[in-house]
Amino acid sequence: MKACIVGAGAIGGFIGCRLARAGRARVSALARGATLQALQVQGWRLQMDGALLQAPARAAASAAELGVQDLVVIAVKGPALPALAPTLAPLIGPHTLLLPAMNGVPWWFGQGVPALGDAPLQSVDPGGGIAAALPGDQVIGCVVHASTAQPEPGLVQHQRGHGLIVGEPRGGRSVRAQSVADLLSDAGFEVTHADNVRYDIWYKLWGNLTMNPVSAITGATIDRILADPDLRAFCSGAMREAAAIGERIGCPIAQTPEDRHAITARLGAFRTSMLQDVDAGRPIELDSIVGAVQELGRRSGIDTPHVSALLGLTRLFARVRGLYPDQIT
Numbered sequence: 229m230k231a232c233i234v235g236a237g238a239i240g241g242f243i244g245c246r247l248a249r250a251g252r253a254r255v256s257a258l259a260r261g262a263t264l265q266a267l268q269v270q271g272w273r274l275q276m277d278g279a280l281l282q283a284p285a286r287a288a289a290s291a292a293e294l295g296v297q298d299l300v301v302i303a304v305k306g307p308a309l310p311a312l313a314p315t316l317a318p319l320i321g322p323h324t325l326l327l328p329a330m331n332g333v334p335w336w337f338g339q340g341v342p343a344l345g346d347a348p349l350q351s352v353d354p355g356g357g358i359a360a361a362l363p364g365d366q367v368i369g370c371v372v373h374a375s376t377a378q379p380e381p382g383l384v385q386h387q388r389g390h391g392l393i394v395g396e397p398r399g400g401r402s403v404r405a406q407s408v409a410d411l412l413s414d415a416g417f418e419v420t421h422a423d424n425v426r427y428d429i430w431y432k433l434w435g436n437l438t439m440n441p442v443s444a445i446t447g448a449t450i451d452r453i454l455a456d457p458d459l460r461a462f463c464s465g466a467m468r469e470a471a472a473i474g475e476r477i478g479c480p481i482a483q484t485p486e487d488r489h490a491i492t493a494r495l496g497a498f499r500t501s502m503l504q505d506v507d508a509g510r511p512i513e514l515d516s517i518v519g520a521v522q523e524l525g526r527r528s529g530i531d532t533p534h535v536s537a538l539l540g541l542t543r544l545f546a547r548v549r550g551l552y553p554d555q556i557t
Contacts, residue, residue, distance in 0.1 A: 229253040229411070231299040232319055234312070236263055236287070238376040239329055240303030241384035243412075245272035248283035250415040256294050257287040258319070264289055266382025276386040296321040299408065302328045302362075306516040309335070310354060313361035325404060326367045327394070331501065332433055332516025333524070336364050337426065340398050341477050343528045351519035368405050369397045369425035371432050377504070390418045395425030430479035433517065434470050435488050437535070438463035440502035440517055441542040447506075449497040454489055464489070466534035470521050476528040505551070512551050514542055 231253040233244035240257070248255040249272075257267055266273075267287035274281040288294050297319050304312060309330075320326070328334050335353035338344040348356035373391030376384050394409050396402050401421060409421045422428050439450050442463065446453065454460055464485035471481040505512050518539045525532035546552035 229299065230256070230295075230297045231301065231411075232256045232258060232294055232297040234258045234300060234302045234316065234319075235304030235308075236267060236382070237303060237305075238378040238384055239372055239374070240301065241272065241378065241382070242274060242374065242376045242386060243301055243303065243329060243415075243417075244285070245274040245281055245283055245384065246415040246417065247411070248272050248285065249281060250411075252411055252414055253299070255283075255285070256297075257285055258289070258291055258294060258316075259287050260289050262381035266380075270382060273383045274386060275384065291316050291318040294319060297324055299325050299327060299411070302326060302330065304330070305511065306330060306332060306352060306513045307511050310357050313358045316361065320363070320366070324366055325408060326362055327370050327408060328367065329370050329372050329392075330516070331436070331513050333429065333520035334369070334516075335359055335362075336367050336369075336397055337429065337520075338524070338527075339364055343476050344524065345527065349520055349523060351515045351523045364397070367397055368408050369393075369395050369422075369429065371422075371425065371428045373432070375498075390416065391420070392417045393420045393422050393425060393428045395422035395428070397425065399424050399426070424479075427474075427479045430470075430474050430477075431481060433521070434467060434474065434481055435492060436500075436517060437470055437521060438466050438538065439492060440500045441514065441538055443500040443503040444506045444512060445542055445545050447503065449499055449503075450492055450495060451497050454493050460489065462534060462538075466532075466538055469525065469530065469532045469535050473521065473525050473528055473530045473532075476530060477524065506546075506549070509549075510551070512542075512546050514539070514546060514552060518542060 233240045236257040236259045267285040271285040272283040300319050335358040371393040374389035375387040409419045413419045467485040474481050502512050521535050547554050
């Protein structure tokens with residue numbers, strides 16, 4: 229089996245190294261810059277459980293050099309995908325499976341949902357370019373429940389979690405989704421083959437919707453955010469709006485915001501991925517995490533004043549620092 233990791237960053241490198249070491253797939257990477265050079269010279273490297281795990285890596289800057297794959301794991305940051313997607317065509321044959329291991333709402337999320345209509349989600353797929361380049365009927369949905377970091381190009385540090393959820397975007401189980409689950413399980417991941425992976429995506433987003441942007445704006449770890457009663461109440465308001473959207477689009481959330489806060493609080497002084505991006509001067513994944521929720525609210529007839537305020541504040545914060553495109557949307 230041939231598997232390609234597109235975007236060998238903290239999550240892509242984590243998945244790629246473990247797949248390569250398991251030996252069931254010939255694993256390659258589509259990368260660039262210093263990450264490409266590090267993979268070519270030093271291979272896959274993963275610090276986990278006090279040990280350095282390594283495996284040879286075939287890495288290239290061109291999809292054409294790698295050719296058609298059986299599985300393509302897309303692990304790039306959301307803002308990079310619209311420009312990148314059309315360049316991935318050489319990796320994709322008629323039977324290639326696409327596994328987006330990305331944060332937030334994916335480009336395919338609204339497909340087949342009557343309350344949302346057929347138009348692409350402009351917040352994550354402006355103009356529908358991603359959907360045009362990546363065949364929707366070859367996508368397997370994925371949710372990552374793991375925290376990793378990349379202290380230097382090509383080196384991944386595992387922090388916590390080994391969970392992956394996979395499933396058919398339109399629901400139900402399938403042989404092909406099970407084959408992906410088996411491959412990942414054999415690589416040491418704790419894999420769930422979900423009946424409704426859209427719900428699992430929405431549930432994770434419901435928890436990340438506020439903690440990510442609020443931490444980015446304030447510079448605070450999540451324990452300090454949750455300890456502020458006014459800020460905690462604001463976050464709960466945004467989560468109630470997202471839960472109402474979930475009810476409308478077939479992803480109902482049974483928990484209350486306070487239930488979720490209690491779970492999140494167990495992470496302690498945790499630095500979110502968006503806060504890490506701000507500190508590193510990297511563009512933030514605002515559209516797939518917050519912008520998409522606002523858009524889904526508008527398209528499903530749900531008012532989102534808390535979510536919209538959070539989006540506006542974080543967007544301006546990031547624009548002032550050059551971490552988000554500087555145009556009015």
